[in-house]
Amino acid sequence: xxxxxxxxxxxxxxxxxxxxxxxxxxxxxxxxxxxxxxxxxxxxxxxxxxxxxxxxxxxxxxxxxxxxxxxxxxxxxxxxxxxxxxxxxxxxxxxxxxxxxxxxxxxxxxxxxxxxxxxxxxxxxxxxxxxxxxxxxxxxxxxxxxxxxxxxxxxxxxxxxxxxxxxxxxxxxxxxxxxxxxxxxxxxxxxxxxxxxxxxxxxxxxxxxxxxxxxxxxxxxxxxxxxxxxxxxxxxxxxxxxxxxxxxxxxxxxxxxxxxxxxxxxxxxxxxxxxxxxxxxxxxxxxxxxxxxxxxxxxxxxxxxxxxxxxxxxxxxxxxxxxxxxxxxxxxxxxxxxxxxxxxxxxxxxxxxxxxxxxxxxxxxxxxxxxxxxxxxxxxxxxxxxxxxxxxxxxxxxxxxxxxxxxxxxxxxxxxxxxxxxxxxxxxxxxxxxxxxxxxxxxxxxxxxxxxxxxxxxxx
Numbered sequence: 106x107x108x109x110x111x112x113x114x115x116x117x118x119x120x121x122x123x124x125x126x127x128x129x130x131x132x133x134x135x136x137x138x139x140x141x142x143x144x145x146x147x148x149x150x151x152x153x154x155x156x157x158x159x160x161x162x163x164x165x166x167x168x169x170x171x172x173x174x175x176x177x178x179x180x181x182x183x184x185x186x187x188x189x190x191x192x193x194x195x196x197x198x199x200x201x202x203x204x205x206x207x208x209x210x211x212x213x214x215x216x217x218x219x220x221x222x223x224x225x226x227x228x229x230x231x232x233x234x235x236x237x238x239x240x241x242x243x244x245x246x247x248x249x250x251x252x253x254x255x256x257x258x259x260x261x262x263x264x265x266x267x268x269x270x271x272x273x274x275x276x277x278x279x280x281x282x283x284x285x286x287x288x289x290x291x292x293x294x295x296x297x298x299x300x301x302x303x304x305x306x307x308x309x310x311x312x313x314x315x316x317x318x319x320x321x322x323x324x325x326x327x328x329x330x331x332x333x334x335x336x337x338x339x340x341x342x343x344x345x346x347x348x349x350x351x352x353x354x355x356x357x358x359x360x361x362x363x364x365x366x367x368x369x370x371x372x373x374x375x376x377x378x379x380x381x382x383x384x385x386x387x388x389x390x391x392x393x394x395x396x397x398x399x400x401x402x403x404x405x406x407x408x409x410x411x412x413x414x415x416x417x418x419x420x421x422x423x424x425x426x427x428x429x430x431x432x433x434x435x436x437x438x439x440x441x442x443x444x445x446x447x448x449x450x451x452x453x454x455x456x457x458x459x460x461x462x463x464x465x466x467x468x469x470x471x472x473x474x475x476x477x478x479x480x481x482x483x484x485x486x487x488x489x490x491x492x493x494x495x496x497x498x499x500x501x502x503x504x505x506x507x508x509x510x511x512x513x514x515x516x517x518x519x520x521x522x523x524x525x526x527x528x529x530x531x532x533x534x535x536x537x538x539x540x541x542x543x544x545x546x547x548x549x550x551x552x553x554x555x556x557x558x559x560x561x562x563x564x565x
Contacts, residue, residue: 165207173200191253202227212477213460217392225453229480232450236487244495248436254443262436264333271338289341293439297350298357300448305358307456309400314358317418318351321425327508331499332429365397400463408527413466417459420485424451427488434496454481 176196183189205227211219212226239247252259267289274282281287305314322342329335337346378384404414428447437443454477461475492500 162207165203169200169203187253198231201231205230210476212457212475213464214394214457216395222453222457225450225457226477226480228450229454229477229484232447233480233484233487236484236491240487240491240494244434247495251435251437251443255441258437258441258443260436262433262438264433267334267337267341271340273340285338289345294345294350297346298354301351301354302358302361303452304455305355306361307452307459309362309459310402311355311359312404313402313414313418314355317421318347318355320418320422322347324422324426327504327512328426330505330508331502332433335429362399365394366399368397398460398463401467402463403467405526405531407531408523410466411523411527417462420482421455423485423489424455427485427492430492430496430499431488433499434492454484 173196176192202224206220206223209223209226212222214222242250248259270285272285275285276282278284301314301318304317305311308314308317325335325337325342329337378387402414403410405411428444431437432439432441432444457477458475458481461478464471465474465478
């Protein structure tokens with residue numbers, strides 16, 4: 106006989122939730138508390154809602170072994186060692202991704218399908234393994250290995266300094282006096298704008314996006330002595346980048362968030378929807394979130410949360426800087442598929458990681474560090490070690506005195522404000538709010554007593 110606490114009629118019911126259809130996330134129980142997610146597995150008795158939600162592990166195993174057998178045994182073999190090595194590494198990578206997609210846990214997102222986000226996790230894991238392999242090589246050997254991916258790689262990059270001529274109107278070129286402005290209006294502007302639109306959606310917060318945008322421009326100023334392509338004209342930094350690209354992208358991202366937050370999420374099975382038009386709209390909506398959770402980071406709620414958010418922002422900035430340092434030390438030009446692939450992995454990995462971290466910080470029942478966040482932190486640290494090992498001569502260049510003075514002043518002001526806010530301002534504000542609540546309660550009791558006295562007099 107089961108103990109009383111484990112009897113079915115004694116168990117708490119669970120609320121079905123949007124982001125929680127996975128082994129990793131489970132809805133909060135009906136205990137009168139807010140509807141949050143906890144890092145616990147689902148009930149094993151949960152049934153899939155459709156054929157696409159079934160595991161199909163046996164079918165996946167048969168397909169996997171069949172494909173490997175076909176290409177390994179029945180395809181014409183080659184005596185080219187380099188070609189065989191490439192094919193072997195390719196199928197090792199694909200096999201790893203396939204196995205990870207089947208056997209890793211689901212994350213916080215389930216649209217368009219949980220297997221997509223498992224693929225993102227598998228790609229990030231594969232990228233980390235590649236970084237670890239690279240870390241144990243010599244940088245010249247790594248550059249030569251990249252030639253096998255693309256013969257155009259392996260040659261030194263031409264470092265571009267965009268701050269040589271900062272005239273907005275150049276009278277020396279009467280045929281095109283605004284050539285300096287037009288030269289900056291390349292395809293990077295579109296990528297810059299769409300990148301910050303996506304980041305604003307990932308962060309789900311205007312102020313975090315805005316602060317990160319300004320911080321990166323300051324970091325470019327601070328590090329242009331190490332990487333010349335960080336050097337830009339003042340109007341390129343603050344008008345073209347900060348205002349137009351970053352600002353407009355963040356604004357569009359916030360407007361997208363408003364739409365996602367106000368949208369009514371009512372999901373029905375495809376075959377229960379009448380009409381082909383309704384079915385088509387349901388198929389398209391599969392590529393939108395199942396529901397939306399608004400982030401309230403609560404930066405200044407307490408000192409632990411404050412420094413946690415600062416830590417997350419620092420990690421994001423390091424990822425951004427690693428993009429430039431890695432391509433510089435490994436000679437990978439900016440418009441290359443390697444950089445695009447890394448940016449795509451970072452975007453989707455960052456979306457999952459931010460959701461996991463917000464839950465980890467906000468939900469006291471969530472005691473587990475997210476699996477995607479774990480991989481993301483390991484990638485960041487490995488990338489930093491790679492930059493340190495291969496680009497020490499670059500990162501060891503001494504900082505100019507004005508840069509050192511700025512950052513020393515910034516750290517002093519930051520720590521001073523943090524100390525003042527959390528040791529004086531915040532406790533005083535809480536005491537004031539508590540005293541106001543007490544005085545309001547006393548005032549309400551006085552009004553009740555006065556009303557009773559008036560009532561008693563009328564009765565007499």
